[in-house]
Amino acid sequence: SGAPMRALRPACPAGGRYVGYTFNNRSGGNHMITDMKDAKIFSPLQLGRTTLKNRIAMAPMSMHYEATNGTVPKQLADIFVRRAEGGAGYVVIDAVTVDHKYWYIGKTTALDKDSLVPQFAAFAKRVSDAGSTLFPQLIHPGPESICALKGITPLGPSVNTNANGAVSRPITIDEIHKVVKQYGQAARRAEEAGCGGIALHVAHAYMLPGAFLSPLRNKRMDEYGGCIDNRARLILEIIEECRRNISRDFPIVLRVSGSEREPGGNSLDEMLYLAPKFEAAGVDMLEVSGGVQYEGLQNILPSHSQKIGMNVYEASEIKKVVNIPVFVVGKINDVRYAADLVERGLVDGVSMGRPLLADPDLPKKAYENRFDDITPCGSCGGRCITPEDPHHPVCKCHINPLVGHEYDYPFNPTDKPKKVLVIGAGPGGMYTAVTAAERGHDVTVWEKSKQIGGQLNLAVVSPGKQEMCKWLTHLNYRAKKAGVKFEFKKEATVENVKEFAPDAVVVATGATPLIPTFIKGVGDYPIITTHDILSRKVTIPKGTVCILGGGEVACETAEMLMADARPNSFATTGSIGDVEVTLVEMQPQLMTGVCLPNRNIALASLRREGVKSYINSKVLEVTEHEVKIQHKDGTEEWLKGFDYIVLGLGSRKYDPLSEELKAFVPEVHVIGDAIKPGQSSDAMHQGFHVGYEL
Numbered sequence: 001s002g003a004p005m006r007a008l009r010p011a012c013p014a015g016g017r018y019v020g021y022t023f024n025n026r027s028g029g030n031h032m033i034t035d036m037k038d039a040k041i042f043s044p045l046q047l048g049r050t051t052l053k054n055r056i057a058m059a060p061m062s063m064h065y066e067a068t069n070g071t072v073p074k075q076l077a078d079i080f081v082r083r084a085e086g087g088a089g090y091v092v093i094d095a096v097t098v099d100h101k102y103w104y105i106g107k108t109t110a111l112d113k114d115s116l117v118p119q120f121a122a123f124a125k126r127v128s129d130a131g132s133t134l135f136p137q138l139i140h141p142g143p144e145s146i147c148a149l150k151g152i153t154p155l156g157p158s159v160n161t162n163a164n165g166a167v168s169r170p171i172t173i174d175e176i177h178k179v180v181k182q183y184g185q186a187a188r189r190a191e192e193a194g195c196g197g198i199a200l201h202v203a204h205a206y207m208l209p210g211a212f213l214s215p216l217r218n219k220r221m222d223e224y225g226g227c228i229d230n231r232a233r234l235i236l237e238i239i240e241e242c243r244r245n246i247s248r249d250f251p252i253v254l255r256v257s258g259s260e261r262e263p264g265g266n267s268l269d270e271m272l273y274l275a276p277k278f279e280a281a282g283v284d285m286l287e288v289s290g291g292v293q294y295e296g297l298q299n300i301l302p303s304h305s306q307k308i309g310m311n312v313y314e315a316s317e318i319k320k321v322v323n324i325p326v327f328v329v330g331k332i333n334d335v336r337y338a339a340d341l342v343e344r345g346l347v348d349g350v351s352m353g354r355p356l357l358a359d360p361d362l363p364k365k366a367y368e369n370r371f372d373d374i375t376p377c378g379s380c381g382g383r384c385i386t387p388e389d390p391h392h393p394v395c396k397c398h399i400n401p402l403v404g405h406e407y408d409y410p411f412n413p414t415d416k417p418k419k420v421l422v423i424g425a426g427p428g429g430m431y432t433a434v435t436a437a438e439r440g441h442d443v444t445v446w447e448k449s450k451q452i453g454g455q456l457n458l459a460v461v462s463p464g465k466q467e468m469c470k471w472l473t474h475l476n477y478r479a480k481k482a483g484v485k486f487e488f489k490k491e492a493t494v495e496n497v498k499e500f501a502p503d504a505v506v507v508a509t510g511a512t513p514l515i516p517t518f519i520k521g522v523g524d525y526p527i528i529t530t531h532d533i534l535s536r537k538v539t540i541p542k543g544t545v546c547i548l549g550g551g552e553v554a555c556e557t558a559e560m561l562m563a564d565a566r567p568n569s570f571a572t573t574g575s576i577g578d579v580e581v582t583l584v585e586m587q588p589q590l591m592t593g594v595c596l597p598n599r600n601i602a603l604a605s606l607r608r609e610g611v612k613s614y615i616n617s618k619v620l621e622v623t624e625h626e627v628k629i630q631h632k633d634g635t636e637e638w639l640k641g642f643d644y645i646v647l648g649l650g651s652r653k654y655d656p657l658s659e660e661l662k663a664f665v666p667e668v669h670v671i672g673d674a675i676k677p678g679q680s681s682d683a684m685h686q687g688f689h690v691g692y693e694l
Contacts, residue, residue, distance in 0.1 A: 033339060036369050041335075041342040045089070045325060045349060047251035047284050050133055050196040052089040055342055055349030056363045057287075058356050059329050060094035060137045060199065060255075061384070062105065063395040065404060070100050070110030072123045075404060079395075080123075082406040083356050084132030087363030089349070091127060092199050092253075096136040096190075098182040102145040102155065104207075111136060111186040111193075121193040133196030135253060138186050140179055142208025143168040143217070144293075155179075157212045158219040163294070171208075176224065176234060179208065184241035187252075197251035197284070198242065202235050204257055204300055205265065205292040209235050216265045216292060228270055236281050243282040251284040255329075258288040258314025262295050268314050272321050279322045287327045287351055288315035298597035302331040303381035305464025305601045309337065316346040327351050333377045333467075335366040354384050357397045360406070372477050375399055376470035381595030383681050398681040399471050401688040409692055414440045418503035418667075418694060421446065423492040423657065426454020428672030428683025429508030430475040435691025437482035444500075445484060448491040452476055454510050455651075455673070456680055458534040462556035463563050464601065471680075494660050504667035504694055507658045508687065511651035511673035516548075521622040522647070530557040530648035539564075542578050543643030546627050548619050550585025552594050554648030555602055558583060562609040582639065583613040584629055590615065614639075651677040667694070 033039045045052040058080065065076035072093070080091045093109060100110045110116060120136070127134040141147075143156035148166035155175065156168030171179070183200075190198045201207055205214035212218050212234045218225050224233050235254075242252060256275075260266045275286060290311040291299025302310045308331050315328035325348035332338050338350040356362055359375035366374065380398050387393030397403040418441050422429045425447035437443040451457070453472050460468050479486075490496075497505065513529040516522055530553050532538040540561060547554045558581045565579040583590065583606075590606075590613060591599045606613070616632035627639045655674040662668045669690045672683030 033343060036339065036366055039339045039343060041339045041349070042367055047197060047253075047325070048249035049247070050090075050251050052133070052196075052349075053131070054087070054089040054363060054367075055327070056087070056089050056335070056338065057327060057349065057351040058083045058088045058091040059351035059353035060092040060201070061353045061357070061395065062094050063404075064105070064107070064387070064393045065395070066105070066107035066109050068107050070097075070108065070112070070116055071119050072109055076109075077123045077126060078406040079403065080134065081126045081130050082360045084127045084130035086356070086360035087367060088132050088356060089363075090133045090135055090196055092135045092137050092351075094137055095139050095141075095201075096186070098138055098140050098186040099179070101152065102141050102147050104139065104141040104145060106146070108141075109136075111138070111189045112182065114189065117189050117193050120189070120195075124194040124196075128194065128196075135197050135199045136190050136195055137199040137201055137255075138183060138190070139201050140182070140208040142171075142211050144207050155208065157208075157217055157224065160211060160217050170220065173222070173224075176237075180234070180237045180241045183238045184245040187242040187250075188245040191246045191250050197253060198246075199253040199255060199287070200235075200238065200242070201255050203255045203289045205260060205294075209238060210257075214260060214266055214292065216260065216262060216295070228266075228273065232274055232277065236277065239278065239281040239283060252282060253285045253287055253327075254278055254283045255287045255289055256318075257292070258290050258311050258318060260292045260296075261290060261299050262292050265292055268317060271314065271318055275318050275322050279324050283324065285325045285327065285348075286318060286322065287329055288318055288347075289329050290314060296600075298600045300330075301381060301385055301597045303379045303385075303595060303601075304467075304598045305605075306331060306379070306597075308333065309341065312341060312346060319347060325349065329353070331379060333379055335362055335374070336371065339366075354379070354397075357384055357395070357403050358400050372474075374474075376474050378468040378470050380468055381598045382679065385597065386593070386595040388679075388681075396681065396685075398679070399474075399684065401685040412439065412692075414694070417441050419501070420444070420504045420506065420694060421492075421497065421500055421502035422506045422508060423497075424454060424508035424510055424672075424674075425449075425452040425486065425488075426508055426510050426672065426683065427456055427471065427475075427680040428687040429454070429506065430472060430479060431684040431687030432506045432508065432669075432671065432691040433484045433687075434475050434478045434482060435688050436694050437479065437484045439691070439694070441694055443482075443484045444502075445479075445486050446490040446492050447486065447488050450488050452486075454508075455531075458531060458553075459556075459680070461534050461536075462560045463605070465556075468680075471684075492657060494657065497657070497661060498664055502665060504669070505658075505661050505665045506687075506690055507655055507661070507668065507670045507674050508672050508683070509654050509656070509674045511677045512654045513647065514650045514652045515647065516619075516649050519548075519619055519622060525622070525624045525645075528644060528646045530554055530646060533557050533646065534560065540579060540644055544580045544582070544641060545644045545646060546582045546584065546639060546642040547646045547648045548584050548622070548627070549648030549650070550583045550587065550590040550613060550615065551648070551650065552591055553650075554583060554585075555591050555606060557646065557648055558611050559602060559605055559609075562605075562611065581609075581611045582642070583611060584617050584619055584627060584639070585613065585615050586618050588616050653677060 143160035154168040310330035329351035383396035621628040
């Protein structure tokens, strides 16, 4: 097209160490960042009276370590203090309510009364002492409140339904005026507490202000409904009331959706119209997110298959119509990419959420050009979004077991180095090896295959999951740096372990596919598993496939089969031909328990590719080409005409050694799927704890 091409070649100073990118900036020239200390992202930014030391913010995230009385417990505060120590320019604590009557989640932080100011001041001081500044995100949950559990009807712009199925009532004009006053008082308390500023959440058609702004939620026919100016009226009144109650130089940051990305929702055009109005009302900075909460959560929390920098275009366009800084949030998961955006003038800064959970020291390491040392976010949507225990949800991180335990495991070099053998180089085995070796143990890893990764090698091959490769790439780097020795194509036996004579053995042998011999016909014919397909041990060039199972692995196998399919016209050349896939699942839905953003995208992909599914269906019998199922109502049906039947019914633990090893090895540990098949986070967290305690 003749347009200048953005170069992504690394800068290689003396020693060849990778440092940065070459950028085309808006002025048409190139600027190469050879040292991140010179990058604009690490230059200060003045917001009113608050000086941000750099342009990397910790985005607000629900942590679920809050308290029922609205205070900030130490465990919650520690998360933000640790990111402040790691170099974040400012940190935002999520969902600080202006009215505790309408609680947001089971435990909600609040600034709705003066008695909460002293403890919040102590929190703000800890953040400041750690080198950053605290911005509470002030909210009124509105329709999203779970107050219905206490017999209180939630408030909304109209009759709205929240995630728990509770229906809100339209808030009255008098109640709107009260809420506006509550925002002003909460802002005053934030300033009195010594915060660096406040953040206001009006994005995602979510909570009271965001719901008022969005035509998807606001169906009012008074001065707060109808046209865009009316729908924005509540937000403008809140901004103005906050300004009346705080100093003029106390900054306000406003989070908006650059586009709601839903038919009938607000688009970029509405935001280009509103952004100058928000600035005129007293906003000091805009933070641009995108999407809506219920219809498109994958656009708010972009994970698998979602592009990097989801909201960059909208943010860069909004920046053109205002005279205040604009930050962007949404899968900014590589600090070099973040530096690119700021260097080219597309945005003034970035908000990073999950990457700072993965590594609280990300800004500091980036400033020192230590990119390989940054523990990477794999955009997995795992324990940060999908709790391990839905009844007691707390935020965790797949790759960082210290989230929620920031100061509980200080680095403790061993004074008694041990000879440690780790059997298996999957995620759990690698995390054990790294943790133990970094503490000073002599660590050797035996892996029966030719590479690290274990079952993660299968997980990353389906569409959109490549980013999880980052975890093992990082752990491999740390392992080599710490002196871990690897022996590949080495299968452990009782005899060779005895000959090796370790002081401690960690069995991380993973799991094997579950072969359900209790199903009639299984074993009577050649068996194909989802593992066989994902590992490319078996390829299906064309034909009809029935996958028994509808969990994450089964559905990802279906996705991969469809992604590999090619038009039948190419079949004669040896290319992949047409494939038709049917899933049979006993549960009432596919992909039960999978992170909702990832599930939304995967199910949309399956629908788009015409994958058929039977849910609430129990497999009774199989033949070489047929599957007999029982529906929920008890009726039975034969599904016929399949060229391939694939087993995708889960895994079973594989631990052939630990009991025998205990007879002669002083210390034997079993971790991960070798105990019980689960998430890679389970294996890595267990690996950390074993490596830490050795």
